[in-house]
Amino acid sequence: MQKYLVRRLLNMIPTLLLVSLGVFALVRWLPSDPARLLAGVDESGAIDPALYAKIKKELGLDRPVLMQYGAWLAGIVRGDWGRSYLSGMEVFPQIVHRLRFTVQLGLTAWLFGLLLGVPLGTVSAIRRNSLLDMAVTAFAISGVAIPHFWLGMMLIVVFAVWLGWLPYGGFNANLFTTPLLWIQQMLLPTFVLSTGLAAILMRQTRAALLEVFREPYILTARAKGLQEARVIWAHAMKNSLLPVVTIASLQFGTLIGGTVVTETVFTLPGLGKFVVDAVLRRDYLVVQMGLLVLTVAVMLSNFAADVLYMYLDPRIRYD
């Protein structure tokens, strides 16, 4: 197993290199030029050509593209992630700061989604075709269909503007020093971000459980006179969890990479919003590093899913 894990980790290196090349090419492909923006294209549209040339040189954008790519990679290896073209700040601490928040949000939403989706899916499967099942199914469909953007807005209007129970957004809390504020500030974004995951998990749990319920060993368990709760929790749930775990683990990566809309609506200091803002501002270095970090996060979550899979299903052996 150890061999497999090491191999999986080593496999990430060429993938990362490929992604870095793709990200670099994509960013350079954007029809814009940060030097132009920096040279001060103001409302009057005036640009000083000498200043423009100077900025381009300072940013290293006058060099051949391949050299720029090489310098960027070398910088990463050396631990020098460079400075934002626009703010002049170092990229590394900014990304770390935002990643910390995005991971918090992603993890909370993931847990919330699990806690909401799996029980609802279970109840729905047990009470198949009942009113409750229909209500849960409707919730699941809404969870997938309602855009996060709209849902977030509605929640802000209702809970912040009309009722005044929760803040409109923003984040300056700490789970350990200001836990109440943390909950207040995280509640709405977490709910918005987790609805999609909860809906998917609910549908998956329901389908998996229904399938397992038809298995002969469930019939045997019931025939033995076991209590229904024990049949469900000890026999059915354990075997139906495998696909749920797979989806939940893969969704964690998606959550981390997909927080941007929620972060924008709730004005949260996350990595997704940071990267999108950087794209709009053509801040190449920030975009490149941000995307690379998000890619690593997704790859690591997939890796974790694989490890978890092995742990949950003893039949799986990778050696």
Next chain:
Amino acid sequence: MRSALWLRPRDRRLWCLGALIVWGRLASLALAADVVPPRPLPHTPTGGTLTIAYMRETSSPDGFQAVGTFDRMYFFTGNETLVAIGKDGLYDPAESLAYAYDVLDEGKRYRFYLRQGVEFHGGLGEMTAADVAWSLNRIHQKDTGSRWSTVFRSLDRAEAVDPYTVDVWLKEPDANLIIRMFDRGSIVHSRKHWEAVGGAVQHKIHPIATGPYQLVDWQVGIDQKWAKHPKYWRGAPMVDQVVVKVITENRTRLAALQTGEVQVAWLQAEQVPEAQKDPNIKVWSFTGVGWDGWTWATGLPPLDDLRMRRALVKAVDRDALNKSIYLNTLRASKAHTFPPESSYGIDAQDLWAGEWLKFDPPAAKKLVQEVARDKKLKLPIELQGVCEQRPDRQLFCEFLQAAWDEIGVKFTFKIVANAAERLAVVEQCQTHINQTGGGMVAPNDMEGVLLSNSTNNISGNVCRGKGHAFSPADAKVQEEIDRLLNEATQQTELAKAIDMYKKVQRVALENLWQYVPAMLRVNYIGCHIPTTGGCDTNPIRGDGFIRPGDFWRK
């Protein structure tokens, strides 16, 4: 007793020297302008945090290095210019670092009289003439992050005369010098701090200036935190901390204002009706900070024909445009520039009374047919354009497309991400219409478009010799505009210069030259009344922006 007359020659010389020094000092005091006392802040300190929400991130809290027009929402929290702009758009000595100035040597030298006791943030000492001279001299030094060399092209150098007097020498007279100084080019920073942090790169993140608040933290894309400057020259700042938040999502920004978590917020035009319904919110506006419209390639056929330009202008119903796209929140322009009640005391009533931009589709259609016939062009006449990818701007271009379609003109346009990309397309010299806008608060703002050597004059400068050529009649128009603008700049009195700018406007209007405004921009600021002081009267200055130092917490 010996009198002074009988002093020894050496003592007599010393007496004379002493008398000369005293006389010199008294004379200079007599000649210097009267000190205008600082205007006290409008309220006693209330403490607390004032939160301001804005829609986009700034490029720097260092006003001198901040490049965006709207960055003023941030950097005026702590940065101050040598001469401050008042709400009437004029020089306000009571809020300026220079309480007075003289125009000397036929407009080629300006002498600024500085306040005493103006302290820099962070205990970096008193602002002196040396700091001011150094700050102004940065304008022409590229390694200082300056983008203002072109704007201050008339500036030669600044020199400290004494600790509180600065002379600014010009290469040629410039009637607009003071107006140019209202913006960030004349922000005064501490030379000592600039050098201590190693120059522009670090100063861009950690600026030290003289304003009521000092930057303590900047999280890009999140917020800027400014703490009060305990030694502020106008008195103790009214709140302990100012936080300028970036809330890009418009609805969220309004929600933040409605909940009172934000005291002052920048509002988009489409949010104004909803904000006005909220009894806790007071909305203030400022008309004429800029225009939205288009510039056109006067030298690119068929726009080299004035009739064609007239036709395009007459086909656009500005009131309908305002209603349908801007939800009646902007102002339909009836003249080339300046609203009638513009700042700087410009009376532009006569320009607005004209009918140059009158909506008249039948006349427009007739003109297009005439041009097509005379120039042997096939109808519909095809025009290319470029527009920015922003809902209002895209809709604007679609509106033009529909309006011109009615008169036999087929308008197709490229969509680009931002102003820089739009300019890049314009520089290819293939586009007739360039959807754009501009600032127009100051009377000299049109120089950026109309002067033939301007970087924004498409046919006159950018595309000269690249397929663009003026008709003989149009060449004369450009010549006349150049002459008037150059002459205006050379005036020593602003009033005279403004008269000449109005003449320029008339020539430009008659010939529909270079840029055509459709709408005048309106800046909107919302205040949460229960928690915010400073909103009883319009808090927006003559440049269309607020100063965070003007507000307090209730």
